[in-house]
Amino acid sequence: MPKRINVSDYRKAARKRLPHIVYDFLEGGALDEQTLASNTADLAGSPLQQRIMRDVSGIDLSTSVLGHRLRTPVLIAxxxxxxxxxxxxDVHLARAAQAAGTVFxxxxxxxTPLKDVVAAAPGSVWCQAALWADPRLVDQHLERAADAGxxxxxxxxxxxxxxxxxxxxxxxxTMRARPSVRGVFNAVRKPRWVSNFLFGPKITFGDQSTEGRPMTIQEMGEFMEADNDRVTWDDVRSIRERWPGKLVVKGIMSPADAQLAIDAGVDGIxxxxxxxxxxxAQPSTFSALPAIAETVGDQADILVDSGIRRGSDIVKMRALxxxxxxxxxxxxxxxxxxxQRGAAAILDILTEELATALAFTGATSLADVGPGTLALNGTLTTAARAGSPRLMGSRR
Ligand SMILES: Cc1cc2nc3c(=O)[nH]c(=O)nc-3n(C[C@H](O)[C@H](O)[C@H](O)COP(=O)(O)O)c2cc1C
Structure with a gap:
């Protein structure tokens, strides 16, 4: 097996190791997977501008995000x-993030219960809450987060x-169904996964319990089907009043929603x-980013995910x-x-690639990155699309 040196190598290895239904659950997207594909394609289609003859001997990748000083701007979603x-x-990912000076x-x-993950990597864990239909569950989760620090x-x-x-x-x-015979047969051919599954800890939902014990996958399936489809920005405002720490809303894809989030008092978009x-059938995050960033300005930190597979992708997101x-x-x-070792390797790979990409663009820190870091910005891209022979020639 050749040495794994990039995200794609680890992806191929994961595909070999996981039963195919588990791999598909990890890898898959909704419907025709168009948005999934455009996340990576749009990043790949937007090159960076190389600059030469600059002193790039000291690269600093640190950045401040929501009051946390991170050694690298790559967090785990x-x-x-x-x-x-x-x-x-969760514990492995949190420890890998902590060792890399970032956040899970x-x-x-x-x-895995939040408190166990925080105990494994204190200071490097943020908490996600959902606006569950039963508001008591939301309150309990906020309490858990506050208790865990x-x-x-x-x-x-x-x-x-x-x-x-x-x-x-x-x-x-599906979470409620038992796997098909074909699925079980395929799983049996992945002995390492099967042995983890059979002899490892039972898979439950750490913080959600029923009858005094953590929910099973099947129970969680039913619980999720009762998910709350009535949430509004009023709910975000209400959490803002109750949560003293930094608040972030995930899933923002439009400037209008970014503005509503800011009006509701969030610290991070x-x-x-x-x-x-x-x-x-919605745009990639890379293409949604510029208009949102313009609306947000310096009113909130901007986090972005979806499709990042190379360190240069991080420079591109930063540029916008x-x-x-x-x-x-x-x-x-x-x-x-x-x-943990594998997750740490991924963070190392992306961070190293990021440092190299930065240096090629002539930057020595993330603060140096801006719209000019992208090649073919606005007007040039339009000219290229119109098929300007001069530009096409110069791109060869
Ligand atoms: C297996 C899996 C489970 C996920 N579960 C959640 C979740 O519980 N909450 C959430 O907000 N996003 C969830 N996501 C989405 C991620 O937070 C993130 O937005 C997405 O994976 C980023 O895209 P990428 O996988 O291309 O990096 C999940 C993604 C995957 C692959």
């Missing part, structure tokens, strides 16, 4: 059901509607299309106004391989 991919995955966001649907709360903003993930439906993989897993970026699937590819 909230993901539920991570225990499906590796036992205690604990999902509202995590299998978490100071940043991320509200799940784009989950009031359930998405149709067709890979999962084809595979018979988290641009995300859920990695293409929720609403298909992001404060910092988050990764979802790539961190899981790493954890599937070797828990």
């Amino acid at each position: 909230p993901m539920g059901l991570l225990s499906l991919f590796h036992p205690q995955a 966001v604990h999902s509202a649907w995590s299998g 978490v100071d940043v709360l991320v509200i799940a903003g784009d989950v009031s509607v359930s998405s149709k993930r067709e890979r999962d439906l084809h595979n018979g993989f 988290y641009i995300s299309n859920h990695g293409g897993r929720q609403f298909d 106004g992001a404060t910092a970026c988050l990764i979802g699937r790539p961190a899981v590819y790493g954890a599937v391989q070797s828990g």
Whole structure:
């Protein structure tokens, strides 16, 4: 097996190691997966401008996000059901984030209780809350976060509607169903995953309990079907009044919603299309970013995820106004391989690639990155689209 040197290598390895229905659950997006594809395609289609003859001997990747000084602007996004991919995955990801000087966001649907994850990586864990139909559950979760000493709360903003993930439906993989015979047969051929699954800790939902014990996957499926589709910005305002720490809303994809979030008093705007897993046929986050950044200005920090697979992608997001970026699937590819070590390798790879990309653009810190860091900005891109022969010639 050749050495794994990039996110794509870890992705291929995860594909080999996981039963295909589990891999599809990780990898898949909604409907035709158009948004999933445009997340990476739009980043790839927007090159950076190389600059030469600059002293780039001292690169500083540190940045401040929501009151946290991070050594690298790559955080790990909230993901539920991570225990499906590796036992205690949340703890492994949180420890990897802590070692890299960054942050792991604990999902509202995590299998590991928030307090256990915070205890494993104190100071490096933020908490996600969902606006569940039963407001007492929201209050309990806010209390949990406060008791654990978490100071940043991320509200799940784009989950009031359930998405149709067709890979999962084809595979018979829903939280309420038992896996199909074909699925079980395929799983048996992945002995390491099966042994983790059989002999590792039972997969439950850490913080959500029923009858005094954590919910099982099936129970969680039913609980999620009763999800709250009536949430509004009033609910965000109400949480703002109750939560003394920093507040972020995740899933913002329009300048209008960014403005409403700011009016509701948030500290962070988290641009995300859920990695293409929720609403298909919407733009990539990269293309949504500039207009949102213009609206937000310096009123809030801007976080963005979806489709980041290279360090240069982080420079591109930064060029269009992001404060910092988050990764979802790539961190899981790493954890599937070797828990904390694998997740740490992914953070290292992206951080190293980021440093190199920065240096090629002539920048030595994230503060140096701006719209001019992108090649082919506004007017040139339009000219290129119009097929200017001069420009086409110069691009060869
Ligand atoms: C397996 C999986 C589970 C996820 N669970 C959640 C979740 O519980 N809450 C949430 O807000 N987003 C969830 N997401 C979306 C991520 O937070 C993030 O927005 C997305 O993965 C970023 O795209 P990327 O995977 O291309 O990096 C999940 C994503 C994956 C892959």
